[in-house]
Structure formats: C-alpha cells, structure tokens
Amino acid sequence: MSPLELAQKLNLSILNEGEGADRELKGIYCCDLLSIVMGRAKADDAWITVMGNLNSIAVAVLADTGCIILSEGMQLDAEAASKASAQGVCVLSSDLPTFELSRKIAEAAGL
C-alpha cells in the first residue's frame, strides 16, 4: 500500500505529498532518536515519530524510508516543511499516540 492510500484509509493529514503515491510501504518502524532510526529503520518502512524537524527529513531521505508519519498531532516546523517539499518526502500526521497509530497502520496495510 502506498503512503497516500494509507492516509486516505485512516484519514491521516497529508503535510507533504512528495513521493507518497509512488512508494510501496513494506514495514513499520517507530522511534524518535534519529541516530537509532538511521541504523535500524529499513528502506520503505512507514516511520512513525514525534520529531518533525529538519533533521527528520534528512534521515528519511538518507535511510530511504517510505514516508514519515507524525503521531500525537505533531506538525512539521516551517524549515522542515520546505525541506520535505524540496526532497519529495511524504509526511503524514495523526492525533493518535504512536502505539495506537502503528496498530491501525499494521491492520490497514497488512504489515
């Protein structure tokens, strides 16, 4: 399932569409410490985090995650939003806490 299909199914906010229609999500990864994400998230994971800063966008690009999904109603700051747009990173958001959100994503996307 693509990030945009997931957004539609679970009514997630689309903060930046980016490559969201073209990526295929293959797993889910939850963590807020960027160094750990860099080492352990897999390519094409839906990465769930509360970190909406510029460095999160860089990590998503370099670790090649399928999208970023901000939990707990977190938003991108202005610099991060402009970087996400420039780099084509799909960023979604939800008011749900991380566990609840990942459980719903796992069900909806069969992951």
Next chain:
Amino acid sequence: MSILKLHYEIDGEDFTRAGEASASVKKRLRQLGVKPDATRKVSIALYEGEINMVIHAHGGDIDVEISPEAVRMVLADRGPGIENIDQAMKEGWSTAPDEVRSLGFGAGMGLPNMKKNSDEMQIETVLGKGTTVTMAVYL
C-alpha cells in the same frame, strides 16, 4: 565509469544544514545507477560522519571518490580528537551536548552506525588536532 571525485566543506556552526553533503552524494550515486543497498549504506555512513563533524568538531572537509569498485570517503576535521576510540565505538556512549539530544541525536550510535554501514573503516585521531575517518563501501 571513471573515478568521480567530490569535495564538500562542512559548516560546523549550522546544524540544520548537516546532511547536505550526504544527500548530494546519494543523488549522484542514484544517477550513476549504483545499487540501492550500497547507496543506502554510503548515505547513512556519510550522514553520521557529517553530523559528528558538526556536533563535535566545528565542521571540516569531506572527500568522496566513486569508482566502479567502491565509494571511498575521507572525513577530516580539526576538532578536539577522540580520547578513547574503543569507548566511542560502543553503542550508547555519547559526549553530545543536551541541545543536540533534543534534536534527536546524541544516542551514541554515530560511529557504530558508520562501522556497520561501511566495508572498511579507519579512524586516525590526535587529541587537540583533529580526527580523520576513512570509510569504503564496496560496489
């Protein structure tokens, strides 16, 4: 494919720009048709190195050589040097300041991630003079 050489100067004052060199190298590797696995390893190893240079060493220079066999990276800084490399290589060991931790870094995963994502890695460090990390990812 002949050897492609790239050079980047890393600004030690600007934490928000860290990652630009790695993103640029990643883009070149994609254009050259390098396999996604190898591209990802180079991207991660280089980004961790770049972040380290900004957090600990007031920036420095990165040289990257892309040949058909390997991507070789040399990251040279004029920072304080690493007092105990064995300790620095341990996951979870960090000397990063709190403001860096609040941005999501400083988990003590930088050097271990670099080691994990490179096929060769060497660290030369002199206290008070700086550190040079050399890494290679085979293609």
